[in-house]
Amino acid sequence: MPRITTPDGIGLHYEEVGEGIPILFIHEFGGNHESWEPQMRFFTRRYRCITYAARGYPPSDVPGDVEAYSQALAVADAVAVLDGLGIAKAHIVGLSMGGFCTVHFGIHHPDRALSLTVAGAGYGCEKEHEEYFRGVSREVADQFQTLGAKAFAPVYGSGASRVQFQNKDPRGWQEFVQRLATHSDTGAANTMRGVQARRPSFWDLEEELKRMMVPTLVVVGDEDDHCLQPGIFLKKTIPASGLSVLPKTGHTLNLEEPAAFNALLAEFFVQVEAGAWKPRDPRALPGQVMKTK
Structure with a gap:
């Protein structure tokens, strides 16, 4: 097995x-490197596609000490994969836990990112729910x-933002749960x-995000x-960012x-x-309803 x-x-x-x-591609907590198969198959037609199993996810190593796991180490692992290859x-694409990693990658290593895709990321960020999370x-x-x-696995896979996947694609959801198991x-x-x-929380990173110019x-x-x-x-907050909201969709977006x-x-x-994905036009003032002069 190839390893870095x-x-x-x-x-x-x-x-x-x-x-x-x-x-x-950087996977979510409930997935692993195999979770990106629909993207690996699609984008391999014209791109060099790489995915990896995060530390703690076999066949990658599983450190027994909780101190061997952190957000900073997750970002360092993503950089190590690029360095090793x-x-x-590269275009950096992350879902959920991988989306958080992608945000931090952009903050700390903007020179290594062609772009950032932050999908399904936000759990624990809302200040009113932070301690609960x-x-x-x-x-x-x-x-x-x-x-x-x-x-x-079946319990975790039946969460409030996972049942949408189960309802749309029972076979795909079952594969997700079997992989999680x-x-x-x-x-x-x-x-x-x-x-x-x-x-x-993302709100704690506001100043860093305002300075991050990577297309997102x-x-x-x-x-x-x-x-x-x-x-x-x-x-x-991110200057060169765009937002897409998928209707009637839960957390497991890419699947x-x-x-x-x-x-x-x-x-x-x-x-x-x-070179066409640029920062927001300064004329697009958020507080303006209609221009009168």
């Missing part, structure tokens, strides 16, 4: 296919550790405690309630609506590569 070793000695499994401009710049994250970690991924109990628990429960596409589902307001915040998701990304990439 991070600066702190963690082995990461990766897969790549295709030639051309690189795209790096000799890639200077941290508590629930720790509860989920406990469930993975005590019940195990195999027993807990194979996760490492230790890796899932440590990821939830070390990354999810500790990461900062934000994608959310309209029934993924705790990502809607964070998505709007990112749109209002739930693969055709729509792929079409959005394809158009976005083309505009970025043509």
Whole structure:
């Protein structure tokens, strides 16, 4: 299996296919590197597509110490994958946990990103729900550790923003749950405690986001309630950003609506590569209703 070793000695499994401009796909907590299969198959026609299993997700290494997991280390792992493959710049695409990683990648390594796609990201960001989210994250970690991924996967997979996927595509949802059931109990628990429960809110990053000039596409589902307001915040804060809201859609965007998701990304990439995805026109004043003079 192809592997890259991070600066702190963690082995990461990766897969790549295709030639051309690189795209790096970063998966969500409930998925793994295989979750990007609809995108890997579609974009390999004209791009070099790379996906990898985050630390804690077999066949990547599973550190036993929770301190080996953090938002900063997640970003460092993404950079290590690019470095290991000799890639200077890539389109960075992340879902949920991977979307948070993508935001931080853009803040700390803007020179390595051709563009950022931040999909389904926002859980824990809303200040009124911040402590609740941290508590629930720790509860989920406990469930993975005590019940195990195999027993807990159907419960986790039936969350309020996952049932949309189940209703639209029962076979696809079942594959998602079966994949989740194979996760490492230790890796899932440590990821939830070390990354999810500790990461900062987007609102805490406002000044850094205002300075980030990387072309950014934000994608959310309209029934993924705790990502809607964070998505709007990112749109209002990141200068060269656009927001797309998919109707009647939950959290698992790239699997739930693969055709729509792929079409959005394809158009976005083309505009970025043509230099046509620019910061918002300063004449588009947010406070203006109609121009009178």
